[in-house]
Amino acid sequence: MAGRPVIIWKQEVQRLLRYGELVPRLEDALGKFSRRDSAEVIQPVRCTVPLQKHHGFLGSMPTYMENDGVLCTKLVCFYQREAGSTLPATQATVMLLDPEVGNVKAVIDGDEITGMRTAAVSAISAKLLMCPGAEVLAILGTGQQALTHYNVFTDMFPFKEVRVWSRTRQGVERFCRSVSGPVTACVSVEEAVRGADAIVTVTRSTEPVLFGRWVKPGAHVAAVGACRPDWRELDDVLMKEAVVYSDSREGAMTESGDVILSGAEVFAELGDVINGTKPAHREKTTVFKSLGMGVEDAVSAKLIFDQWKAKGSRP
Numbered sequence: 452m453a454g455r456p457v458i459i460w461k462q463e464v465q466r467l468l469r470y471g472e473l474v475p476r477l478e479d480a481l482g483k484f485s486r487r488d489s490a491e492v493i494q495p496v497r498c499t500v501p502l503q504k505h506h507g508f509l510g511s512m513p514t515y516m517e518n519d520g521v522l523c524t525k526l527v528c529f530y531q532r533e534a535g536s537t538l539p540a541t542q543a544t545v546m547l548l549d550p551e552v553g554n555v556k557a558v559i560d561g562d563e564i565t566g567m568r569t570a571a572v573s574a575i576s577a578k579l580l581m582c583p584g585a586e587v588l589a590i591l592g593t594g595q596q597a598l599t600h601y602n603v604f605t606d607m608f609p610f611k612e613v614r615v616w617s618r619t620r621q622g623v624e625r626f627c628r629s630v631s632g633p634v635t636a637c638v639s640v641e642e643a644v645r646g647a648d649a650i651v652t653v654t655r656s657t658e659p660v661l662f663g664r665w666v667k668p669g670a671h672v673a674a675v676g677a678c679r680p681d682w683r684e685l686d687d688v689l690m691k692e693a694v695v696y697s698d699s700r701e702g703a704m705t706e707s708g709d710v711i712l713s714g715a716e717v718f719a720e721l722g723d724v725i726n727g728t729k730p731a732h733r734e735k736t737t738v739f740k741s742l743g744m745g746v747e748d749a750v751s752a753k754l755i756f757d758q759w760k761a762k763g764s765r766p
């Protein structure tokens with residue numbers, strides 16, 4: 452019989468997961484996903500159950516990577532919170548299973564994984580699609596994802612200025628206090644994004660907050676929020692003018708209001724660019740529409756579990 456699953460809590464995940472190791476594994480996983488070889492990766496579009504009374508959704512994200520011996524699923528609840536709510540926008544748990552026997556090997560806190568792997572994939576999109584010599588980054592939103600995006604973007608790229616905008620002054624002030632590097636607080640989205648080379652949208656908005664008329668031609672946008680078919684963060688002008696990339700074409704066509712409601716075409720997946728089967732249009736305005744994928748959680752969970760076994764849990 453299989454032993455009991457190990458439980459890996461948030462502090463352990465924070466100790467074990469490092470962008471330097473995570474980013475190359477995510478690039479590899481995105482490439483494998485886009486090859487659509489079912490002997491390599493099986494990852495359906497997220498199955499979502501509405502939690503109508505609570506204005507939320509339960510998402511189930513199973514993934515099997517046969518050659519890597521990884522069987523994993525994430526359960527994530529995400530909500531449309533009232534302005535001012537102190538409850539989290541998302542809560543996640545990741546389970547790593549033994550594909551041969553079927554037992555759960557590890558139950559891992561999913562919040563840190565979701566924060567770090569989402570930001571790391573956005574940074575990969577910028578690595579592939581942002582114009583060379585980018586100097587200004589703008590972040591719209593000041594929650595969990597804003598923080599992980601700030602950390603990995605400033606780690607991977609030499610921005611001269613990072614601007615941040617939130618709906619509330621308190622949100623921006625809290626964010627500025629929580630980051631370890633320089634940041635410029637902005638009072639409007641327009642002020643934050645005018646002239647920016649890279650823009651990250653990490654809000655819970657269900658209406659467009661970023662308008663194409665403010666976006667510098669050639670800028671790269673990583674659009675992370677609005678993960679329901681009737682939710683928006685970007686307007687039609689931006690969606691139609693930009694070359695649109697996504698993590699999963701099927702995911703974008705099923706879950707992204709920005710893609711579905713604007714009628715924009717998804718030009719390529721990030722994995723297609725990584726595999727060299729589609730070009731990276733760095734010279735054009737680009738949008739990476741992120742929905743989040745099970746393969747990203749699966750490689751993160753394997754990395755954490757392998758590290759946990761090698762280094763042991765903290766006494």
Ligand SMILES: NC(=O)C1=CN([C@@H]2O[C@H](COP(=O)(O)OP(=O)(O)OC[C@H]3O[C@@H](n4cnc5c(N)ncnc54)[C@H](O)[C@@H]3O)[C@@H](O)[C@H]2O)C=CC1
Pocket residue numbers: 529539540541565569592593594595596597617618619622653654655656657658660674675676677678741742743744
């Ligand atoms: N693409 C992906 O893989 C993932 C996407 N997400 C999505 O990313 C977004 C941000 O997530 P977290 O940072 O965890 O949430 P959070 O609740 O920590 O932060 C959300 C931010 O959005 C702001 N906000 C809320 N309503 C707004 C509105 N109507 N207009 C403008 N700003 C508004 C809040 O003030 C806050 O600054 C959410 O939409 C979430 O569902 C989260 C995880 C993974």
Ligand SMILES: O=C(O)C1=NCCCC1
Pocket residue numbers: 527528529541543565678742743744
């Ligand atoms: O991939 C994820 O994890 C999520 N994506 C969309 C919103 C909630 C979490």
